[in-house]
Each structure stands twice: as C-alpha cells, then as structure tokens.
Amino acid sequence: MKVNVHFDSQVRRIAGCRTVSLDVDQDTSLIEVIKRVGNSGTVGLRSTLMDEDDSVRPSILIFLNNELVAKEQQCVLHEGAELTLTTLISGG
Amino acid sequence: MSGSSFSSDMENDFPTLDAMELATYQWQMWADGIGELGQRKLKAATVLISRIGGVGGTVAYQLAAAGIGKLILVHAGEIKPSDLNRQLLMTHDRIGQSRVETAQARLLALNPRLILELHNENINATNAHALIMGADVVVDCAPLFEERFEMNRAIVRQCKPMVECAMYEYEGSLTTILPGVSPCLACLSPVAPTAWRREFPVFGAVAGTVACLAAMEVIKLITGVGEILSGTMLTMDLANMSFAKRKIHRNPNCSVCKGSGSG
Numbered sequence: 316m317k318v319n320v321h322f323d324s325q326v327r328r329i330a331g332c333r334t335v336s337l338d339v340d341q342d343t344s345l346i347e348v349i350k351r352v353g354n355s356g357t358v359g360l361r362s363t364l365m366d367e368d369d370s371v372r373p374s375i376l377i378f379l380n381n382e383l384v385a386k387e388q389q390c391v392l393h394e395g396a397e398l399t400l401t402t403l404i405s406g407g
Numbered sequence: 408m409s410g411s412s413f414s415s416d417m418e419n420d421f422p423t424l425d426a427m428e429l430a431t432y433q434w435q436m437w438a439d440g441i442g443e444l445g446q447r448k449l450k451a452a453t454v455l456i457s458r459i460g461g462v463g464g465t466v467a468y469q470l471a472a473a474g475i476g477k478l479i480l481v482h483a484g485e486i487k488p489s490d491l492n493r494q495l496l497m498t499h500d501r502i503g504q505s506r507v508e509t510a511q512a513r514l515l516a517l518n519p520r521l522i523l524e525l526h527n528e529n530i531n532a533t534n535a536h537a538l539i540m541g542a543d544v545v546v547d548c549a550p551l552f553e554e555r556f557e558m559n560r561a562i563v564r565q566c567k568p569m570v571e572c573a574m575y576e577y578e579g580s581l582t583t584i585l586p587g588v589s590p591c592l593a594c595l596s597p598v599a600p601t602a603w604r605r606e607f608p609v610f611g612a613v614a615g616t617v618a619c620l621a622a623m624e625v626i627k628l629i630t631g632v633g634e635i636l637s638g639t640m641l642t643m644d645l646a647n648m649s650f651a652k653r654k655i656h657r658n659p660n661c662s663v664c665k666g667s668g669s670g
Contacts, residue, residue, distance in 0.1 A: 325602040362601075383655045399653075406462070
C-alpha cells in the first residue's frame with residue numbers, strides 16, 4: 316500500500332524534499348515507517364528523527380492525517396495515510 | 408472552542424468609549440459580535456507580548472490599531488540592520504537605539520490612548536511570573552525555546568491564555584493555549600528541537616501573516632467572538648499557500664500541565 320510522508324520546518328530542510336511516497340506492507344506501523352524514512356540514507360535525517368536508542372526523539376511531532384499522534388501510541392497505517400514529520404518552530 | 412476570559416456581559420465591568428474612540432473604531436464595531444460592548448472589552452484588556460520583532464511587533468501594531476487598552480512589551484536590546492526586513496515597528500533612523508522605546512513611539516503615533524508598559528529585557532525564569540501577572544492574555548513570539556518554555560510554565564501556573572505563534576522560513580504555526588483545557592507547549596514538545604538555531608530564515612511577510620492571525624486570536628479571546636485555535640494548530644506554508652488545521656492533544660503525563668484543569 317502507499318503512504319505519503321510529508322516533512323515540515325527544519326525536518327524538511329534536512330530531508331531535502333517536501334514529501335516522499337512509500338510502498339509499505341499492509342498494517343505497517345507508524346514507527347516502522349518513520350524508521351524506514353530515517354534509514355533512507357539522507358545525511359542527518361536519522362539523527363534528527365531518532366534517538367541513539369532508536370526511538371523517535373521527543374521533539375519530533377508526528378501528525379497522522381492532520382492529527383497529532385503520541386510517540387508511544389501503537390498505530391497501524393492504512394492505504395493513503397498522510398504522515399507529517401515536523402518540530403515546533405520558534406521564529407518570532 | 409469559543410469563549411472568552413472577558414465573557415462577562417455586565418456592561419459596568421468595562422470602561423466607556425469617548426467620542427474619538429467611537430469614531431475610530433466605528434467600522435470594526437460593525438463586525439458581527441463586537442459592537443460597543445466588544446470594543447469596551449478590548450479597551451479593558453492588557454496583553455503581554457514577548458518580543459516585538461517580526462511577529463510580535465506586528466501583533467502589537469494590530470492590537471494597538473484595534474483599541475486594546477494596554478500592552479506590556481518585553482524585548483531586550485537595540486535595533487540592528489538585520490532587524491529591518493521584518494520588524495515593522497523599527498526604523499532605519501533608530502538603528503542602535505532601544506527596540507521597546509522605538510516601538511513605543513510608533514504605537515503611540517497610531518493610538519495615543521494606548522497604555523504601554525516597556526521592559527527592556529527578555530523573558531527568563533526570574534521575571535516570567537511577575538511580568539505575566541499583570542496580563543490578561545499573553546502572546547508568545549520569542550525566537551528562543553528557553554523563553555517559550557518559561558512563558559509556558561508561567562501561564563500554566565497562573566492559568567492565563569497564551570497565543571503561541573511562530574514562523575520559520577515560509578512556514579508559520581499558531582495555536583491558543585488554555586491551561587487545563589488545551590495542550591500546553593510542553594505537551595507538544597517537552598524539549599527544544601535539536602536542529603533549532605537562534606538565527607533562522609525569515610521574510611517579513613511571513614512573520615506578518617502569522618502575526619495578524621495571532622492578533623485575531625487575541626481579539627477573539629477578549630471579545631468572545633468566533634472560535635479560537637484551542638486544541639488545534641494552524642500551520643501554513645506560504646511557499647505554496649497551503650494551510651492546515653491540525654488536531655493536537657494534551658499529554659496526560661506532561662511535566663508542566665499534568666493535573667491542571669480537565670482532561
């Protein structure tokens with residue numbers, strides 16, 4: 316199935332693109348998708364998204380279909396899911 | 408949600424308007440839900456703005472134009488050339504001079520009735536509580552997460568609403584924090600993003616767009632009209648003019664607001 320992963324703010328700058336479309340297995344978890352994005356080989360992306368212990372950094376905001384998802388939430392994605400990875404911004 | 412800290416409809420609770428004020432605000436008093444009582448609520452209100460740069464300066468200007476009674480402006484330092492692409496209260500002839508004093512002159516030229524309280528300092532752990540004590544509504548426009556987190560702690564302690572607005576490059580974000588009701592800043596992110604840097608790419612038009620939306624949140628909080636962005640984060644990307652309203656939730660284990668209010 317296809318899911319779209321969007322990058323906002325500084326995550327986008329590090330990812331180097333706005334969106335990637337991924338083909339993933341049915342019932343792939345949200346965390347698995349984030350790890351796959353982090354391991355895509357883009358310099359700096361993995362360390363931006365993940366801690367040394369392979370968990371999502373607390374400063375990363377995960378929106379699934381425009382709703383914030385808690386990092387500890389076990390969440391399975393469905394066909395056409397729209398995932399956004401971003402952080403708070405602070406420009407004033 | 409709708410609602411307001413100033414939801415009393417007891418007319419005697421709010422100062423009356425003089426002839427000049429009635430003339431100045433006539434067109435906005437025609438807006439649905441405002442009227443003379445709404446304008447008097449604005450006149451009665453005190454709003455604290457943390458930093459009056461690209462976002463906060465335009466928030467201040469819009470609120471001064473709308474007839475807010477008092478603004479508390481908190482921003483240290485003097486004007487630099489690199490401020491002038493976005494900080495519309497600052498002017499070239501004042502480079503090297505105080506930001507808050509320059510803002511004072513600009514705001515009073517627009518609205519001589521405005522009461523201003525100036526603080527040539529930034530929000531920190533020592534001053535946050537006392538500064539916020541004097542405000543009805545707080546607007547967070549600081550460029551440093553340390554300041555934003557201090558503000559967040561203080562408004563949760565005092566149960567004051569805070570309009571949380573920020574920008575980066577072509578993007579902006581906006582939400583209104585009602586302590587005990589909607590997620591606080593630490594619910595969203597308990598720590599600063601690792602990649603955040605003090606100096607960031609910015610156009611004045613992006614900062615100003617976020618600022619005008621933030622000013623409307625303040626006006627709605629005070630007058631009770633419309634719906635505020637409580638439990639919702641408005642995000643925008645002006646590079647492709649995309650806007651989204653994203654649902655956000657309180658963190659039941661939040662180190663700052665856990666145990667406050669409902670939920």
